[in-house]
Every structure is written in structure tokens, then in C-alpha cells.
Amino acid sequence: MNIFEAVKENVTARQAAEMYGIRVNRNGMACCPFHDDRYPSMKVDKRFHCFGCQADGDVIDFAARLYGLNNLGAAMKLTSDFGISYDNKGRASPRPVKKKISEELRLKQAELQCCRILSEYNHLLGKWKTEYAPETLGEEWHPLFVEALQKQTYTEYLLDTLLAGTTEEKAAIVKEHGKEVIRIGERISGLVARHKAGRDEHSRLAPTGTDGR
Secondary structure (H helix, E strand, O other): OEHHHHHHHHOOHHHHHHHOOOOOOOOOEEOOOOOOOOOOOEEEOOOEEEOOOOOEEOHHHHHHHHHOOOHHHHHHHHHHHOOOOEOOOOEEOOOOOOOOOOHHHHHHHHHHHHHHHHHHHHHHHHHHHHHOOOOOOOOOOOHHHHHHHHHHHHHHHHHHHHHHOOHHHHHHHHHHHHHHHHHHHHHHHHHHHHHHHHHHHHHHHOOOOOOOO
16 A cells, blocks of 8 residues: 555545644535635545635545645555555555544644635625615714725735734734634624524514515
8 A cells, every 4th residue: 555545545635624723514515725715615535626716636636625735645655644654665554543633734724714804804895885885975874884994904914814914913913813713703704693593583484485485
């Protein structure tokens, strides 16, 4: 069993996605890390496939895309992160021993989580800026419109740093703003849940036809 076979035998694309900080829901769907994905469009199981950008492959392809590695580099990273031992001829043990997640990996997971939350928040801010914009000069400004004006430029700065900054700059964002971003994520989840509950209630009360049936 060579290194590629050993990795694919022991690690699924879903396990790798979750290890690297990507949240996968109970249906095996996740926001694709390979394009600007606001809603889950990537199916992750033994393999992965994105219905948005068409990215597709096995666990090695996934790690290679995520970290910009060739297949050998991706396989070596997976063996390291999942504790799969192999010798200098590329032969690997089929039974990995999962080791403690390294500090580097924890940081990468935190970066991905912050990036996902801030992307969703930035999308909401843009939506609020349009939907809640005052229609007349004397109209009182909606709190969500005010928040969009105050927070969007700052949020875009944090996102840009997480996407294109140096390793040190990304680490600083996570260290200095991580807790703040987590609170934003919790708030977004609450807003989405309330919106869904209101929509479901409206659908339940609305008539299905002109005769009320």
C-alpha cells in the first residue's frame, strides 16, 4: 500500500474538510472553500463535489486545492495531520493513529471559520444597506441600515486580510478579533433562525388558494 492508497483508505474528504475547519451539515453539504460560496453547494463524503464551481475529486485532490499543493505534498500533509505513518519508500500503515492537532492547524481552522462568518456578515450588510435605506430625507434611519454604514468597510478590511494577508497578519486578526467574529456568527444564526420561523409561520397562515383551501 503506497502513500496515496493509504491516505484514501483511511481518510475521507469529509474528515479532511472538518479537520481543516470547514463546517459540514448533517446532509453532508458545506460552503465550498474554492469559490465565493455563501450557501452550502459542496457535497462532501468519501469524495467531494461542488455544484457551484464544479470542483471535484478525492481527499488528496481536496487537500491539494485547499493548500495549493501537488498531489504528493497533499498526501504527505494528510499523513502528518491524521497520524498515518509511512516509510521512505512511500509505504504507509493502513491504520492511522490520530494525533493532537498542531497549533498551525488550529490557526488555519480559526482563519477559515472567521472568513466564513465575515463573508456571510458582509453579504448581510450589503443587503441591509439596500433594503433598509431611507426613502425620504426626513425618515428615521433603520438600525440595520446604520450598522451597514458603520461596519461594512471594516468587515471588508478584515476579510481582505484573511484572504490575502501574510501569515502574521492573519494570525493577528484571529487573535485580536476572533471572539468578536464568533459573536457575530452567533448573532447571524439567531437572525436566520428568527427569519425562518417567521417565514414558516407566514406560510402556515397564508391561504393556499382563492377558496382558502
